[in-house]
Amino acid sequence: MCWQGSSTWSTLSSAAVDKFGASMRVAVIGGGITGLAAAFELCERADVTVYEPDRLGGKIRTSLFAGVPVDEGPDAFLTRSEAAVGLAESLGLTSQLVAPQAGATLVYVDRHLHRLPSGLVLGVPTDLRALATSRLLGPLGAARAAWDLVAPSRPLGDDASVDDVVAGRFGTKVAKRLVEPLLGSIHAASTADLSAAATAPNLLEAARSSRSLLIGLRKQLPPPGAPRPPIFLSPRGGMSVLVERLVERLDAAGVRFVTRAAASVSAAREPAGALRIDDDVYDAAVLAVGSTDAAAILGELAPSGLGSLRTTDVAVATVSVDRADLHVARDVNGVLVAPSAAMLMTACSFGSNKWPHWTSNTDRMVLRISTGRHGDSRPSLHSDTDLVDILLGELATVMGTNLSAGDWRVSRWPGAFPLYRVGHLSWVRDVRRELAKATLRVALAGSSYDGAGVPACIASGRSAARQVSATVSATSTNS
Ligand SMILES: Cc1cc2nc3c(=O)[nH]c(=O)nc-3n(C[C@H](O)[C@H](O)[C@H](O)COP(=O)(O)OP(=O)(O)OC[C@H]3O[C@@H](n4cnc5c(N)ncnc54)[C@H](O)[C@@H]3O)c2cc1C
Structure with a gap:
């Protein structure tokens, strides 16, 4: 059947x-x-x-790492579309699906680490109060973002870059400190190059249908108090x-x-x-x-x-570190790095916080550090050993700590990410x-x-x- x-x-x-x-x-x-x-x-x-x-x-490749099955490519799927959830259901896997257990994400911008404020949709704010209190944009940046509520609307054609859609409404700080680290790391490319129609159709739709992008996005959210299903799911194994x-x-x-x-x-x-x-x-x-x-x-x-x-080569370094060395709260699922930091690392997923079954030892953490951006060939020039050293060093800088890897491996994915211009x-x-x-x-x-x-x-x-x-x-x- x-x-x-x-x-x-x-x-x-x-x-x-x-x-x-x-x-x-x-x-x-x-x-x-x-x-x-x-x-x-x-x-x-x-x-x-x-x-x-x-x-x-x-x-899609899951393999043993430090004794537990850890994904080398995708580690979850979005539930917003019915396709993967429906497939899992057809395969009798619904009871095996788990949601990430940590919901907070950090972003590293201008040598500082911040928690992403609540109410973001693909990095675009829908809650100006949360944005103002996060200190991520500074008072001028937050005031510029609020200008979206009163600024006259701008006509948008069939397509535009994500930067165009976002910066035009909220200013460059929202575009570069929030949306670029988030959407740019998902697609391994600069949001100045990315098609809004292909990578963020709901943003384009909100920008087209409403004078304010923030109000347009809010209309797409479930009403307050409505149950919010998990955004991502993955089979436990x-x-x-x-x-x-x-x-x-x-x-x-x-x-x-x-x-x-x-x-x-x-x-x-x-x-x-x-x-x-x-x-x-x-x-x-x-x-x-x-x-x-x-x-x-x-x-x-x-x-x-x-x-x-065009496509982009990406790589994922999976490493195991001492939990005590990382100094990260258990509700944090990972950190994004703004391209302005000029690091090789684009993001790190704190795998054992996100998926508790990703470690057999509570004193250790399994992390997945991602690298690769369109136009940046540096990761492919390094051997696996050097790449792990560099990425772990960058993560230590970002987290303000010292880290040394126990087990590690590098999964390289040449040409894996299509560039949706x-x-x-x-x-x-x-x-x-x-x-x-x-x-x-x-x-x-x-x-x-x-x-x-x-x-x-x-x-x-x-x-x-x-x-x-x-x-x-x-x-x-x-x-
Ligand atoms: C590191 C990484 C992390 C990711 N994270 C996520 C995530 O968290 N969530 C998410 O939803 N997506 C994620 N993705 C994206 C997602 O994994 C891929 O877009 C998706 O798996 C691609 O599936 P595909 O079948 O189209 O292509 P592929 O998986 O590339 O399959 C194509 C297949 O075609 C075969 N092939 C090539 N040439 C021939 C030929 N001549 N004859 C026969 N076969 C051939 C190849 O060997 C390959 O197996 C991630 C991708 C990567 C690389």
Whole structure:
């Protein structure tokens, strides 16, 4: 049984089933969460083959560190979209989901450590009193932020940079001391480069729909007193639990896994409209790989701009330190570093505060220090040993303490983060439109297009699966 549990995970059109039954052959290229979600969407309706040369799960990787399972890539998913929560439910994992136990975050700006004030949405304030008392902006910065309430509205086009949207309303201090460390570290890029439409659509919507951005954002919040579900969730055993359970279900449904890379997709001679993938013939394909890989695989079918998306290398140093050395309260889940500090470290997650099951020893803490920003090649120039030394030294400076690592490891993720520049969504529309002209039987899915987070990838894989299935179904009905 594939999608079940949540009624919102509806299944494919019955036309596809009636016409093809299990004979519709679909290739899913890429066995990350996008490809696996696509296969899960299709597995009861089609003969599915997943190509994955590496490990299933892609960037989702949980492995043992200091005796406990610790994530090397994503450690949680957002609950705001239904996609990941619904998938976990379909997989019978709801009871295993846990929320982070620490809710406070620190930010390091101008050599000072501050707690982020309450009421922020992606770093944008919705509570001016909390902002004024936090001392993060100073009196002038807080007064400038309050100007948002009375400033005349500014027209915004289809897209703008996050900086433009925020600084135009609240001033540069909010943009650089709050939003840049938060949103910039999530996307490993400067908010001056990031598309608001692609990375913060709710900000753009609030800025467009209301004269004041603060008031527009407040309208999006649940009413006071309404229950607030956790913002993030993760399976207790780490994010790989999601992948393992998904693969079990796919195996049981008869999905075939090919442990090599798909090299090329082209039009097959026979039957008409079919695709050739290396030596095999399929009715349709979902390309759940990054856009550069997709361009290489598609060859002459590839839309002209497909290979042009820029990406950023990131790395995560996981270290174990003495809790007594870190001097951090238990309610603090991590620290963000403003780019103005010119450090390699972009953020550190205090893993054992956030996820208590991440340590087997209460005197030790497991930390994940992140590095990598678009345009900054320094992390890739250092060996793992040097990188850990540098990052731990920077963390010690930020926290005003001395730290030495016990166990440590470095997980490198080359080209892992897509850069969603202003205009990203029109680029996505253009490449999809051009691909549809070449073939309707291939769909592009994953973090290059529809959002970098795990829920967005799940939704993207699922939507691509439905698209190719509907196309095959319609083509066959017409023929
Ligand atoms: C360090 C880090 C932390 C993150 N933190 C979070 C977080 O906390 N929350 C969150 O929601 N998101 C987070 N993300 C983002 C999220 O993990 C990714 O966007 C998502 O997992 C991408 O999934 P995907 O399936 O699209 O791509 P991938 O996981 O990259 O999968 C693509 C797969 O395609 C395979 N492939 C490539 N070429 C071929 C080929 N020719 N043939 C067959 N297969 C091929 C690759 O081997 C790979 O396995 C994080 C990412 C990183 C790197």
